[in-house]
Amino acid sequence: MLIRGKVWKFGDDIDTDVIIPARYLVTFEPEELAKHVMEDIDPTFASKVQPGDIIVAGKNFGCGSSREHAPIAIKGAGVAAVVAESYARIFFRNAINIGLPVIDAAEAAREAETGDILEIDTEEGEILNTRTGKTYRAARYDDFIQDIINAGGLMEAVTRRVQERRGEQQPS
Amino acid sequence: MGQTMTEKILSRAAGRRVEPGEIAEVAVDLVMTNDITAPLAIKEFKKTGLEQVFDPNKVVFVPDHFVPAKDIKAAEQAKVMREFAVEQGAIYFEVGRAGIEHVVLPENGLTLPGQVIIGGDSHTCTYGAFNAFATGMGSTDIAAAMALGTTWVRVPPTIKFVYNGTLPEGVGGKDLILYTIGQIGVDGALYAVMEFTGEVIDALDMDGRIAMANMAIEAGAKTGIFACDDKTREWLARVTDRPYEPVESDPDAEYLKVIEFDVSNLKPVVALPHLPSNVYPADEVGDMPIHQVVIGSCTNGRISDLREVAKILKGRQVHPNVRCIVIPGSQEVAKQATREGLADIFLEAGAIFSTSTCGPCLGGYMGVLAKGERCVSTTNRNFRGRMGHREAEIILAGPQVAAASAVLGRVASPAALN
Secondary structure, three states, rough: EEEEEEEOOOOOOOOOHOOOOOHHHHOOOHHHHHHHOOOOOOOOHHHHOOOOOOOEEOOOOOOOOOOOOOHHHHHOOOOOOOEOOEHHHHHHHHHHHHHHOOOOHHHHHOOOOOOOEEEOOOOEEEEEEEOEEEEEEEOOOOOOHHHHHHHHHHHHHHHHHHHHHHHHOOOO | OOOHHHHHHHHHHHHHOOOOOEEEEEEOEEEEEEOOHHHHHHHHOOOOOOOOOOOHHHHHEOOOOOOOOOOOOHHHHHHHOOOOOOOOOEEEEOOOOOOOOHHHHHOOOOOOOOOEEOOHHHHHHHHHHHHEEEEEEOHHHHHHHHOOOOEEEEEEEEEEEEEEOOOOOOOOHHHHHHHHHHHHHHOOOOOOEEEEEEEEHHHHOOOHHHHHOOHHHHHHEHHHHHHHOHHHHHHHHHOOOOOOOOOOOOOOOOOEEEEEEOOOOOEEEEEOOOOOOEEEHHHHOOOOOEEEEEHHHHHOOOOOHHHHHHHOOOOOOOOOOOOOOOOOOHHHHHHHHHHHHHHHHHHHOOEEEEEOOOOOHOOOOOOOOOOOOOOOOOOOOOOOOEEOOOEEEEEEEEEHHHHHHHOOOOOOOOOOOO
8 A cells, every 4th residue: 555645743652542532432433533633732633634644653652541532533534644663552453453554663753754745655664755755664564463454454354254154154 | 481471371362382472362251341442342343243242251341431421422322332231141230230340340250360351441451460361452352352252462571570678658559550650661561561579569469469450551561460379369269259270470481571679668659740650759749739639440449549548538628729539449349438437538528429430530520620720640541631621730649649638738648647
């Protein structure tokens, strides 16, 4: 997949409470959650972000609660990918499970600035910052995680397994 | 080469020996969700076309975050969960007979040594206090586990924490874990397991251990875990007669790191805004006036926490400028606190004593903060906006510091009362 988008830069330890405050967790509709994405760190973000933009952040992105509403809010706002120095583990799983590309690329994340354009080739694991002309490597996903991505998300992969089991149980 | 207790649990659940770093599919002993995470999990589960969860006796639903329902949308979410739980014949704890998930599940003997437990709540790591491998996941992972009875994990490396010395009077499990996070940072144990050991841990009561395991996630850990000892077995004997198989780490197990602390001189600590790692001794933060105190949550809402608070509030009054909100972790804790006269002490002191809920911890209801307000809280997160307005301040503390602060109207340890 090729992703080209404008960067919004955030710092370290961006927690899920600022990504989507708990007061909005009375729904899991992406459009509704997107209205409040990143609200407690930048109340104007939801009105500024455009479909196809890229969130770039420092260490431990998505730390805190297990709320899947966090990647859903980001994806719902049209954000095409997150590039960070590192991720909190539950957020990372949630993002993969719902099909939000999360790119692990420390140097690219450190050197990008708000307004830069990044071109990401997710298959090749390559990131180009068009402002500096510099290219970076992204960490490769494990095969297991790549399979979830290829299936289109975790539930798609699980459903396929459930159907296969059913097929095996059918008398031939 | 030996194995850590975590590697043993995961090897058993995978049906083969697993090593840190590899991805393994493991059988789960318990899958839990709450009123925030269940509705999405249920929707995702239904995508599989399955009509039944893998085993209704291993699937638990606990309404606790926004119940008793704070508004119509919260009521709708709780309803979705309730109806699905009943339809499935799953384990369900209703309002008035339950409380906060991480208090309720252990009380009901559902979290046992050697188990693999996953929950749609990041503080699921709490059950590591009982020698289980327990970790939080999102709703879709929970849905997959409800369908398959398995989940995937990257087998984590373990960091061993050794606490030496003797814990001073008035310093508890919450102080130990805040101090630890202050030392290693909010990503100091990222993806790893925190194994808590040492003579201080051996001497620590179960509620103290639970508070420590609960906050392992605040250091980025996959979970925290303790050995199963006589204290664990005695605690469990009061709530269940189900058999269990504890695990212990081999002497030659391999650790990512071993970190030793001498805590003989540890003082009661607080975590200042806006990270749990921003830790200082409570009496060294200067004059910080406060507006609210919250005592409760899955971290410190247990009976021993309330006893500590009552000891301080007895015969004293909550400061005129402070609202003090005491929330028992469960209906059982509430009943016990009432029987022991603790509830009377809170009410006489000018605190409120509420029904059990997660409410204020995540800015849901029952104590949301206004702009510019400062709160001392026995909860687990002081992120910006966590308990209300983004310009409110949350200071994390153990129950004794919270109670002393409520009386003095500023951040203080019990020593400052004299």
